[in-house]
Amino acid sequence: MDRRERIDTEEREIDLRELFFVLFHKKGIILLVTFVFILGAVLMTKLVITPIYVSSAKVYVISRQNQDSVATNQDLSAATQLTNDAKVVITSREVMEQVIEKLNLDMTAEVLAGIVSVSNDNNTRILTIRVSHADPYMARDIADAVVDISTSNVEEKMGVEKMNIVDSANIPEYPSKPSLKKNVVIAGAAGLVFSCMVILAVYLFNDKIRSAEDVERYLGLTNIGIIPVSDEIGAEKKKGKEKKRNKR
Known part of the structure; x- marks a missing residue:
């Protein structure tokens, strides 16, 4: 350097x-x-910000030909593949419209679908249905209605056994956001x-x-010396200003 x-x-x-x-x-x-x-x-x-509560319910999806028979590996594999299809059916327009009619909701099917989400964590056959709403009780009611109506729709449209409810919708105590x-x-x-x-x-x-350092740094000039301002000069200036104010 x-x-x-x-x-x-x-x-x-x-x-x-x-x-x-x-x-x-x-x-x-x-x-x-x-x-x-x-x-x-x-x-x-x-x-200002409206709190949003999330109520969740869980359902179990399985497909088998005979309810009295033991589920085989093929049945379990088919059920795992059907969970993604079931997610689409649960949030379909038909299911949303039936939920709106059942609860007499003042919203469209598109708006209702926007507050309903379905997920299967870790690729299991258990679907978690979540509903977000400003009213915790309404969130619970909508989640329960979605579970009740979607189970029959999944059975009818996909030809699988009716989904079993693992956890009913809860009443959230605390808002999830903000x-x-x-x-x-x-x-x-x-x-x-x-x-x-x-x-x-x-x-x-x-x-x-x-x-003085700023003079050397920015102007490139060398300081020859510094003239201090004495306290007497400062006092005289203050007295002069006071005299002018008194004359006015």
Whole structure:
């Protein structure tokens, strides 16, 4: 590394140190802005955003020719393949319309299908039906209705045994979203980054000469000397300003 590169590296290190001290001296503003962001996130989560509750039910899918016979490996393999087809039937328009009619819901089949999700975790034959709604009791009722109506539809359309209910729909005690903890963390990080960026931007775009070192660094001039301002001169200036105000 030659002398010029070494000087450039030292200047970059000095700049980073200066930026750190700028942020350190403005830590009160940074903390205040971060607190305001966090407070806003708490108020938004508690007062503005509608909480959503999720009720879930589980059903078991199996296909076999004779209900009294023991399920064979072929039956189990066929049932595993049928679970994906059953997921489509459960969220079909026909099932959604029957659920709307049963519960007298004020929504379309497309809207209802948007709040209903079906999954089979770890590729099992157990399907989990989840319903998201602002009312936890309505979420439970819709999930139960979807299970009751879809079981007969799956049996009729796919020719499989009626799905067995593993878990009935529950009444969720706590909302699944919004997450207060998550929103607070995101808001705190956003407030911290925003305040630091604004402070650094103001500092970097400020082209005022604040010290003798700035004269040497930015103007390339050497300081011959520094003339101090005595307290007496400052006091005389203050007295002069006060006299002018009294005359007015």
